[in-house]
Amino acid sequence: MSEHRPLLGTLALYALAALIVVVSLYPFAYTISTSFKTGTALFSPDLWPAAPTLRNYVQLFEGHQPFGRQLLNSVMVATTTVVIALLMAITAAYALGRIPFRGKSTLLLAILAVSMFPQVAVLSGMFELMQAAGLYNKAIGLVVPYTIFTLPFTVWVLTTFMRGLPKELEEAAIMDGCGPLRVIFQVFMPLLWPALVSTGLLAFIGAWNEFLFALTFVSDDSQRTVPVAISLITGATAYEIPWGSIMAASVIVTVPLVLLVLVFQRKIVSGLTAGAVKG
Numbered sequence: 001m002s003e004h005r006p007l008l009g010t011l012a013l014y015a016l017a018a019l020i021v022v023v024s025l026y027p028f029a030y031t032i033s034t035s036f037k038t039g040t041a042l043f044s045p046d047l048w049p050a051a052p053t054l055r056n057y058v059q060l061f062e063g064h065q066p067f068g069r070q071l072l073n074s075v076m077v078a079t080t081t082v083v084i085a086l087l088m089a090i091t092a093a094y095a096l097g098r099i100p101f102r103g104k105s106t107l108l109l110a111i112l113a114v115s116m117f118p119q120v121a122v123l124s125g126m127f128e129l130m131q132a133a134g135l136y137n138k139a140i141g142l143v144v145p146y147t148i149f150t151l152p153f154t155v156w157v158l159t160t161f162m163r164g165l166p167k168e169l170e171e172a173a174i175m176d177g178c179g180p181l182r183v184i185f186q187v188f189m190p191l192l193w194p195a196l197v198s199t200g201l202l203a204f205i206g207a208w209n210e211f212l213f214a215l216t217f218v219s220d221d222s223q224r225t226v227p228v229a230i231s232l233i234t235g236a237t238a239y240e241i242p243w244g245s246i247m248a249a250s251v252i253v254t255v256p257l258v259l260l261v262l263v264f265q266r267k268i269v270s271g272l273t274a275g276a277v278k279g
Contacts, residue, residue, distance in 0.1 A: 031046045056244035057252075060248050067229060081142075086154060111155055118212065150203045205257055
């Protein structure tokens with residue numbers, strides 16, 4: 001009996017893992033399948049379409065909404081947000097993780113507390129800030145609120161990772177005449193790549209999928225990002241909603257994120273686990 005218990009436990013574990021995979025992937029598989037259907041076939045439960053077509057994807061870029069421009073807006077906003085957030089976070093993490101000064105723990109807690117505020121709580125104040133800065137109704141203006149809400153997470157993770165780097169490296173660099181910026185970008189950055197990739201990718205996903213700020217601060221169709229663009233895909237009546245186009249847009253928006261995670265999955269895992277253990 002004892003010989004069969006490990007086998008039964010292994011089978012149960014694999015069965016549970018398979019169930020989790022199916023439950024997690026089925027909605028995305030159904031979305032992909034529906035994006036290749038038209039007409040009454042849209043409401044068919046079959047995963048494999050009887051007559052697959054690219055009509056939904058073609059209509060998406062030929063419609064009255066500039067979906068291609070909106071897709072580029074999302075890429076631009078998310079990429080800019082990640083670059084600015086990481087540059088600011090790595091310098092802040094160096095100060096918080098390597099330089100002793102009074103009130104450092106309090107400052108770290110204050111940075112973390114900023115991320116606890118819901119978006120709705122700061123929406124009115126952020127709206128006034130966007131108008132005063134002349135960034136209202138501009139896609140690039142979304143970088144400001146996105147960076148503000150991304151920084152606490154990136155600073156916290158990079159600070160935890162920075163604390164675990166060998167002190168001897170910093171001392172040797174200082175002895176060779178390196179200043180703080182050279183220590184950060186030439187000595188520490190090569191060691192921080194796993195943490196930078198993991199935090200950068202999570203920040204990119206957050207900016208890519210953000211909806212409330214994008215809906216509130218941008219009203220021009222040509223300046224919108226894709227989450228809002230998808231929500232505005234409607235038909236003449238409730239019975240004429242183009243579900244095929246909505247599914248096609250969802251696939252286009254989701255595939256880049258899936259590819260990024262698959263490409264950088266090893267660095268993501270190593271970055272997050274290293275940051276957790278070395279704190």
